[in-house]
Amino acid sequence: MLSLERVTKIYRLGAFGLKKLVAVRDVSFEIGEREIVSLIGESGSGKSTIGKLILRLIPLTSGTIRFEGMDISAMNSRCLKDYYRKVQGVFQDPFASFNPIFKADRIFRMVHDEFYPKMGAREWSEKVEGALRAVGLNPPDVLNKFPHQLSGGQLQRFLVARALLLDIRLLVADEIISMLDASTRVDVLNLLADLRARGLSILFITHDLSLGYYISDRAIILYRGRIAEMGPTERVYNRPLHPYTEMLMESVPRLDRKWEEEIRVEREGDAAISAVAGCVYAGRCPKAMDICTQQEPELREAETGHFVACWAK
């Protein structure tokens, strides 16, 4: 349904845009019908950038993104409106998604004006209230308030509710549950699972490995803008191929074991994010060999559907 082909995004920094920052490089993957794909990676690895590229919020540097076969960069404004009817995103920092001078529920009215201009007020407010309840909010509590009067988790669920108002096919969910407590997280996750059963595909961006495991069919592990590993969730978690994935799986905080008892994981490498000649993980990798610092490993299929970019494999 959605495919990314060698997608690259370079940001320009500094007063004259002289410094370049490669946020995402040569990333290719697909999301099928009714599929939940989790995108996992450390902060700054390019997860949100990929989400924003899919939603066309920022332009591509190179590569192609297709939705149902159509190149999204080539869409005109009519096509684009139709695209947004099918593809919606909920972004990480909920405070940044609201304009502080308007009431928070303005985001719903905008959906109405844009996509359902003919729907009557009564029917519309029932629809909005239904969507709010679906995300565990009590409508009278949260309607008619300014963004600063709501908590982080409340605002984030507003954004999920907005996406539910449209009959979407693909949801880009960027850390939508990081701001929620454990029990609300479970509710929202179960809601996503139900939506999938009704035909929705989801790109589930998260830093929380246990949640990624709970919900997704496939997992993509991103490291500094590159795909390190990708495959069926169970394989990636239980038989990781990339040293970075292995390390992640070992540092998951668990309730049956304290960190001290585990192998100590090295601290995150210090180099600021920049282009390198070899493997982007070489500096931190305990298995690095000579070739790793000289040449970049390509993503290859190690077993059916399970891809890894690592010289050691």
Added chain:
Amino acid sequence: MLQVENLTVYYKTLRGYVRALERATFTVADGEIMGLAGESGCGKTTLGHSIIYLRPPMNYIEGRVVLDGQELPIWDMERMREFRYRHVSLIPQYAMNALNPTRKIGKMIAELLESREMNYDEILPELKRRLDLVQLSHDVLKMYPIELSGGMKQRTVMVVSTLLNPSLLIADEITSALDVSTQKAVCEMLVEFRDRGFVKSTIIITHDISILYQIADSILVMYAGQLSEKAPTETIFRDARHPYTQMLIGSLPKVGVRYQEERLRGIPGSPPQLLDPPPGCRFRDRCPVAFDRCVEVPPFLEISPGHFVACWRAY
């Protein structure tokens, strides 16, 4: 040591008071790392801010905050200035993204220190020592926030907020955007800062309860603006007495559970509104063991040393 007594703070709105924090009474000892958990919207950020940045529409209603024997004038934003950074420091939710993108890190720190009437050059050696300690190169001082990875930004924010050795550090969701290995590094840093005496008491607000299990000495659980339970970490996990705490712990996902196989359950129902909350225990509507007594507010009582609970079933 931090002592909070009967602290009540409401938000003033056109429709009346939002009772986001009521009668909070607890202490955080020297060297204690206390986790603060609870449902989204239950008042965690409100509690953190009350102690350091209490400003409209927050309204101070009553209560006292005493730090190292001295009462903090929390109701007076101006007078609190001299306590911020020096005695209490707050890392707000999203501090990482709030770093001014057009200012280099070093410049930002210099401005901050100037506003506290301190000299950057005098503090620089200590600043560098601390950067070394958290394994950040001194080059970060010459970089823009956007050039740093999330973990680096978060470590920078932590170094800055603890530079003046505050007695109390309040960290609001500082790990929620980080991957597990970076989370771990940031948490180890919190513990190390405590061990080295850079901060005495720490309050960590987070939804990642499994992280609290790793590093917190005690956990305080809130529900709908009130304290439900506080106990040593092990006790919260093994012998929680408040039904909300029990259900919260019960809804934690473990690695190895997939929804196709085992569907986790949240807590049915939703929290009461805080604008005009119902009388009695605020968890009553959702509580599986509620009984007639629960129409009265359960007091927050110490049922065994260091274990406080507000539930009629627990005393």
